[in-house]
Amino acid sequence: MNAKKNTLWIALSVLLIAAVVLSACTPAAAPAPAQPPAAQPTEPPAAQPAQPAAGTGSFLDRALAGEFKGTKVTATGPFVDADAQKFDATMKAFEDQTGIDIQYQGSKEFEASIKAAMDSGTAPDIIDFPQPGLLASFARQGKIQDVSKFLNMDALKANYNQSWLDMAMVPGSDGNKIMGGVWERVNGKSLVWYPKKAWDEAGYKIPTTWEEMKKLMDDMVADGSTPWCVGIESGAATGWAATDWMEELMLRTTTPENYDKWVAGELKFASPEVKKAAEAMTDIWQDKYVYGGQAGIVKTNFGDAPLPMFDPAGPKCWMHKQGNFITSFFPESAKPGVDYDFFYFPGLDPAYGKPVLVAGDIWAATQDRPEVKAVIELFTKGDHLKEWMKLGGAIAPHKDADLAWYGSDIERGVAKIIQDATAVRFDASDLMPGQVGAGSFWKEMTSYVAGAEDLDTALKNIDASWPK
Numbered sequence: 001m002n003a004k005k006n007t008l009w010i011a012l013s014v015l016l017i018a019a020v021v022l023s024a025c026t027p028a029a030a031p032a033p034a035q036p037p038a039a040q041p042t043e044p045p046a047a048q049p050a051q052p053a054a055g056t057g058s059f060l061d062r063a064l065a066g067e068f069k070g071t072k073v074t075a076t077g078p079f080v081d082a083d084a085q086k087f088d089a090t091m092k093a094f095e096d097q098t099g100i101d102i103q104y105q106g107s108k109e110f111e112a113s114i115k116a117a118m119d120s121g122t123a124p125d126i127i128d129f130p131q132p133g134l135l136a137s138f139a140r141q142g143k144i145q146d147v148s149k150f151l152n153m154d155a156l157k158a159n160y161n162q163s164w165l166d167m168a169m170v171p172g173s174d175g176n177k178i179m180g181g182v183w184e185r186v187n188g189k190s191l192v193w194y195p196k197k198a199w200d201e202a203g204y205k206i207p208t209t210w211e212e213m214k215k216l217m218d219d220m221v222a223d224g225s226t227p228w229c230v231g232i233e234s235g236a237a238t239g240w241a242a243t244d245w246m247e248e249l250m251l252r253t254t255t256p257e258n259y260d261k262w263v264a265g266e267l268k269f270a271s272p273e274v275k276k277a278a279e280a281m282t283d284i285w286q287d288k289y290v291y292g293g294q295a296g297i298v299k300t301n302f303g304d305a306p307l308p309m310f311d312p313a314g315p316k317c318w319m320h321k322q323g324n325f326i327t328s329f330f331p332e333s334a335k336p337g338v339d340y341d342f343f344y345f346p347g348l349d350p351a352y353g354k355p356v357l358v359a360g361d362i363w364a365a366t367q368d369r370p371e372v373k374a375v376i377e378l379f380t381k382g383d384h385l386k387e388w389m390k391l392g393g394a395i396a397p398h399k400d401a402d403l404a405w406y407g408s409d410i411e412r413g414v415a416k417i418i419q420d421a422t423a424v425r426f427d428a429s430d431l432m433p434g435q436v437g438a439g440s441f442w443k444e445m446t447s448y449v450a451g452a453e454d455l456d457t458a459l460k461n462i463d464a465s466w467p468k
Contacts, residue, residue, distance in 0.1 A: 069099030077128025231300030
């Protein structure tokens, strides 16, 4: 019995061992074959700029990502003919990149045409204002968008002198200030032109301070020459050139804040601050310092005033203060950098730094569509003006605008002066109420310079004309 059990036990053990051996030798089920790896390029692909997802990023980023393709933005402004063509050429790259169609139509009668469009509710989406005072009038009517609500203010502060941002602030419909637009193209006025070739031959040096300029003036008189070429005649607008001198000297004898109060009518013309600026102008406009004497200032057209610098027999006067537009009145044969050049009109009091008087264009929006906001944001970048800067006729206020982009040494130099300014302020007469800025201010300064009335009377008369 035991033998049978042992035999059975041995047989079962053998079968069990065999099963284990077979199990160990049988391969496990093979896993599903892995997908072959994607073919790798022999060279890495060119890096592509990261694009934000639809609906994210700034409005400009979204436009560049193609989100607003097929939309259009209507625009208007005062530039026509060649300048309108330059604007279109400047916008082409952006239009090609984004698919946004910017339709610009300028007007030689801009002020009248934009008022009519605003009144009828047919104003374009964006408007280029050469006078911020006109922009302010529409902002008070609630017809202008507050661009600070959609632009990155930190980016604006990094790319603009704070003065440009301050000058964009205008009262909205509720009386509170809004940022009515962004500055795009500008002009510098704080420039003194001189006949370079003759100047160098005479051994004169560029003055960098008020004291150096006054000494240079006296040296020229001692040499038997006349320092300044000045003329303020301009037909019905006679006197506007005198207001530019007043504005320059206000920036050099008092604070920018007082300048702003003066523009707003809060600082009277008869105040000590304004009278001091007028006296500083008078100190220069003496018979011995001005070609033709003080009496000749009112009789000489502003465009003819610099021509004696180019007299074939030698300069009859050596310096002319005017904005960069004045070169169009110079003789056609005069070459920039050879026959003429310019320098910064020096500061009078170091406490007020290196201020620059400017004019320029501020773009505003009447609509809040995203493609409109994208175009306004574009105007805050210096790079967008690169084509116009190369062609000539555009000076950028942006800090990121490279001086190498300018096609003109003159405009490059003006841009450098504006970039280096400690403060900039817009032409005051263009900001004041029309009856003052283009009325009594012109008229009374002319009467004073002509000797028809004294300074105190002239200043009081301007104050009396201020609208109540």
